[in-house]
Amino acid sequence: MRNNSVVSIIGxxxxxxxSASIMRKKDTETQKRALHLKDMSSRSAELILW
Structure with missing residues (x-):
């Protein structure tokens, strides 16, 4: 897939x-959280939320 594509996920x-605090380039702080998604075939993907 191309970068910045919209996808639908069912799982x-x-x-x-x-959640973890991350320092950005401009000295601002943001939150990051990772979710692990699994579908019916037991394949998994990691989803990062900023």
């Missing part, structure tokens, strides 16, 4: 990482 959340 369940199998694991949620705790």
């Amino acid at each position: 369940t959340v199998s694991f949620i990482n705790p």
Whole structure:
């Protein structure tokens, strides 16, 4: 897929990482959280939320 493409995902959340603080280039702080999604075939993908 190309960068910045919109995709639809059907699956369940199998694991949620705790949120973490990240320092950006302009000395601003943002939050990052990773979710692990799993579909019916047991394949998984990591989804990063900013």
